[in-house]
Structures are given as structure tokens and as C-alpha cells.
Amino acid sequence: MANKISDETIEYVGILAKLELSDTEKEDAKADMEKMLDYIDTLNELDTSGIEPMSHVFPVNNVFREDVVTNGDGREETLANAPQRKEDTFEVPRTIG
Amino acid sequence: MSKQYETVIGLEVHIELATKTKIFCGCSTEFGSAPNTHTCPVCTGMPGSLPVLNKQVVEYAMALGLATNCKITQVCKFDRKNYFYPDNPQNYQISQLYLPIARDGYVEIDTQTGKKKVRIHEMHMEEDAGKLVHDEWDDTSLVDYNRSGVPLVEIVSEPDMRSADEVIAYLEKLRMTAQYLGVSDCKLQEGSMRADVNLSVREVGSETFGTRTEMKNLNSFKAIAHAIEGERQRQIELLEEGKEVIQETRRWDDNKEHSYAMRSKEDAQDYRYFPEPDLVPIVISDEWIAKIKARQPELRPEKLERYKKEFDIPEYDAELITESKKVADLFEATVELCGKPKKAANWIMGDMFRLMKEKGMEPEDLKFSPEHLAKLIDMTDEGTISAAVARKVFEQIFTDDVDPEKYVEENGLKTVNDEGAIKEAVEKVLADNPQAVADYKGGKQKAFGALMGQSMRALKGKADPAAVTKMIKEMLEQ
Ligand SMILES: [Zn+2]
Ligand SMILES: [Zn+2]
Numbered sequence: 001m002a003n004k005i006s007d008e009t010i011e012y013v014g015i016l017a018k019l020e021l022s023d024t025e026k027e028d029a030k031a032d033m034e035k036m037l038d039y040i041d042t043l044n045e046l047d048t049s050g051i052e053p054m055s056h057v058f059p060v061n062n063v064f065r066e067d068v069v070t071n072g073d074g075r076e077e078t079l080a081n082a083p084q085r086k087e088d089t090f091e092v093p094r095t096i097g
Numbered sequence: 098m099s100k101q102y103e104t105v106i107g108l109e110v111h112i113e114l115a116t117k118t119k120i121f122c123g124c125s126t127e128f129g130s131a132p133n134t135h136t137c138p139v140c141t142g143m144p145g146s147l148p149v150l151n152k153q154v155v156e157y158a159m160a161l162g163l164a165t166n167c168k169i170t171q172v173c174k175f176d177r178k179n180y181f182y183p184d185n186p187q188n189y190q191i192s193q194l195y196l197p198i199a200r201d202g203y204v205e206i207d208t209q210t211g212k213k214k215v216r217i218h219e220m221h222m223e224e225d226a227g228k229l230v231h232d233e234w235d236d237t238s239l240v241d242y243n244r245s246g247v248p249l250v251e252i253v254s255e256p257d258m259r260s261a262d263e264v265i266a267y268l269e270k271l272r273m274t275a276q277y278l279g280v281s282d283c284k285l286q287e288g289s290m291r292a293d294v295n296l297s298v299r300e301v302g303s304e305t306f307g308t309r310t311e312m313k314n315l316n317s318f319k320a321i322a323h324a325i326e327g328e329r330q331r332q333i334e335l336l337e338e339g340k341e342v343i344q345e346t347r348r349w350d351d352n353k354e355h356s357y358a359m360r361s362k363e364d365a366q367d368y369r370y371f372p373e374p375d376l377v378p379i380v381i382s383d384e385w386i387a388k389i390k391a392r393q394p395e396l397r398p399e400k401l402e403r404y405k406k407e408f409d410i411p412e413y414d415a416e417l418i419t420e421s422k423k424v425a426d427l428f429e430a431t432v433e434l435c436g437k438p439k440k441a442a443n444w445i446m447g448d449m450f451r452l453m454k455e456k457g458m459e460p461e462d463l464k465f466s467p468e469h470l471a472k473l474i475d476m477t478d479e480g481t482i483s484a485a486v487a488r489k490v491f492e493q494i495f496t497d498d499v500d501p502e503k504y505v506e507e508n509g510l511k512t513v514n515d516e517g518a519i520k521e522a523v524e525k526v527l528a529d530n531p532q533a534v535a536d537y538k539g540g541k542q543k544a545f546g547a548l549m550g551q552s553m554r555a556l557k558g559k560a561d562p563a564a565v566t567k568m569i570k571e572m573l574e575q
Contacts, residue, residue, distance in 0.1 A: 070123030
């Protein structure tokens, strides 16, 4: 294993992903991520000079819809998933601002 | 303070596009509906839902890019910007980082020292977030996703502005361009145009930039000007005290006239962008660009030139009228109907702008029809109503869009051309004012004004003043 994930990195990634990991979970995640980076290193051994970067896996482009309203009042369906509903809004813990 | 400082400002401007539907789903973008009515699995980020790009968004963004002298990126794509916040149900915003729709443009602004170019670094398409309202009573936040997925264009300038005045001129220019193109109404108070200000200061003559801060939450030109002045002062004070400016995002509170740093730990600016796998690339052909170019409407500079040539109105009038597309449209439609550009311009420049100012209205709030103004101009010209009556009727048109013909008829405001009626009124005024009559006959010209005023009042302002003057003179000389 060539790649090493530091304690700081795993801590930082956890903050970004809003995950609280136990010490064993952190070690497991580190091992997984190191393996992923090693795999990328393998891919990097290929000579890709002169190859257009691929931006999508399908050879398709320009999929559009016309600017026409097709959806009606979606309130009830959307709010059915609200952990807490207040009138017609989602009620969440207070955010800053 | 011995050192001279220069302010360096770059802007990120978000403009909400005037499409009927959201960027990736068929939900309506109508403003002001009940919370969460315009939502579906796509714009609320439900697992398994798939976005499909609204073609109109691409065409509006291209139009804006071309009008601001940008190069269109002919193979462009979307990326995911990851962050967690309750206004963002997907936990990512679909935006463009690597291949934005347009790049390397500029607009020209007027400054105190002449014309100046503000360069545009890039312009990208993205989706808006939902709206959070804070419930003071329960100390919670309430989320409405109607705005989630509404299409935006974000325009990133180079750090080319040096004062609040230049920033406002740049924003006015973008707003006018977008309005003329019909791609956005750019209403700051409704949030359809928003600006984030990146600001740093440096000693005059310095080649390197100072550390910049970013200010968000600016929703009026006044707030932007205040925030720039406040932040400039704050940074200069830090430097004068030998302290450092910290690169951070600050929130401007216009009520307190003070900016404060947003919490930074939870706020790490690491968005881990990656290509959006649910959307395919956009390939823009030369033909497509040509089609959008051909469709571009007349923008303000050309319109201004045409007005001066075609309508023979003063440059100052042409400038004020073309400042808003809405006013220019109103003017042109009126001229089309009555064929009298100078008179149409006079109404707009005079009574219309005065009433707008009195009522604190924006051009977008105007709601009277050009048909009624054109008719009013014709009626005044034909002598159906006097100039004084016309001004009163205009106020009614302005506020309630009344039909002037009907209004004049119903309120008996037609000009009194009946000589008998004028004679009767004047006779009575002369009989009631023997002193004024004697004064006038004794050589006091001033007394004539009093007799004239009373006669017009007796005729309720509806008589032709020339006819009344003639009648008074005739009767006094008898
Ligand atoms: Zn939707
Ligand atoms: Zn943005």
C-alpha cells in the first residue's frame, strides 16, 4: 500500500460529510480510501496523452426539455417526507442568519 | 492617516432567469405562491429522480454571454458542488465549474473619468436553493422549496472595480442588458438579482492584491454601497493597526451597518466538485450560436441612437427613456399609435416620472396602457380638453389606467368652446369684482390676472384660456 491517509484527513473528510466516526470506523475508512487511491495509481500508469477527457460515460449529448410547465401542486407529496411539518413548510432546527 | 489606499472589488452576480419552469424539472417558477406548491421529486432531491435540462436556460445564458462579449464554451457540462444546508435538499447544487457556458467577456461602464471596461471571467448556469424563514417564536427555521431548482446564471467578474460607484454602474449595466434581452427581470428586492462582493484594499501603487473578504446577503444598491464603504474602512483600520486581514466570508447587516464573520469551522469552503453524472454534455454548434445572435433584440446603445435619429427628441430625454426597457417599450408603443414622439416624450419625462418618484415606483410597476396615453395626446391636440384637464386625466390613467375618452365624458371635462357659456361666466366675474375692473381700467395690469383666474375657476378649467382672455378684454373695453 503506497498511499497513506492521515488522521487529520479522515477527521476533515468526516466533517465535510457530516459523519461522526468511531475510532475503529475511522481505521476501516482509512484502509478503504488507501485502497481506492492505490487503484487510481494503477490507472495513472496508462498513457492517456492525446486522449480527450471523457465527461460522461454515454455517447449522448444535448438532452433537453422544452420550457413548459408539466407539474401541478406538489405540496402534499413533498411534505409527506417532512420529519417535521409546520403548515406548508419543513420545520428544521434553527440555522444561522 | 498618511498612506493612500485603493479598493479592489470583484463581483459574483446571480441573475434568476425568466423561464416558465425550473432548470431540471417541469415545476413552475412563479414567484409568491404558497410554500412548497412548486415542488416535485427532482427539485426536492428525492433518490432515483433524474434531472432533464431546460433548453430555454441554455439559450438565455447564451444570449447573456453574447451580449456581454463572452466566448461561448461549445462543449460544456454540469458539475456537483457539495454542501449540507437545509435549503439544499440534494446536499449538492448542480452548477458548472470546469466548463462554464461562457468565458472571457466584458461590459463597458460609465465612470467619473470616462468609459471603463469591466472584464467578465466566466458565466455559468446553476440551480437556486430553497428559502429559509426563521421562526422567532419557536426558534426554528422553516423551509420552502419553491425556489429550489429555479435557473440562475452566475456572472463572475475580474477584480476590475475600484469604488462603490463603479460597482453600482456595473450592476446597472448587467441589469439593463438582462432586461433588454428579456432573460430576467432583475428585481433586487425579490432576489432575482443578487450580488456577492469580493473586496480587498492595497496601498496605491502596489502591484499585488491584498487579502480579500467576501460579503454575502446584499439585496439593494444602497446596501451594496454601504457594505463596500464599511468593509473598506474595516480593512484599512486593520492594516493601520499592523494587523492582518483574514480571508473569510462576512455577512453584511444593513440595519446595524456592520459586517460580521460567518462561522468558519462548519463552513469549510471545500465543495468537492465532481462531474454531474445525471446530465449529459451540451454541445453548442456554430449554427446554434448564429441563431441566438440573429435573435438578439436591439440593446440600449442601438436604441438610443435610433431614437435620436428617428424621433428627433433631445439626447437627455432619449437617455432617460431608454434607461428601462419597460419605459422604452411604453414610449414606442405610444408613438406607434399617435405618431407624436415629442409629445409622448414630454408626458413620460414630465408627469410620468414625477408621479413615479412621488409614489416610489419602479418602471416594472407601471401598468397603464399606451393606447390610453396616445388617446390623451390626440384629445389634447384636437382641443377636446385643455392642457390643465389633460394633466388631471393623465393622473387617472397613471393610477387606474382609465380610458381618457370615457373619463372626460363621464366627468364633463370637455373644453367649453361655447361662447355663450364663456361670456356668461366672465360677465358674472366682472360684475362681482368692480374694484379689480376699476384697477385694470386705471392702468394696473396685475388686476387682469385676478379676473382671468376667477373666470377660469368659474369655468372649472375647461375653457380654452385664449378664448377667455379674448372675452375679458372685449368686455373690459366695451
Ligand atoms: Zn420540480
Ligand atoms: Zn452560484
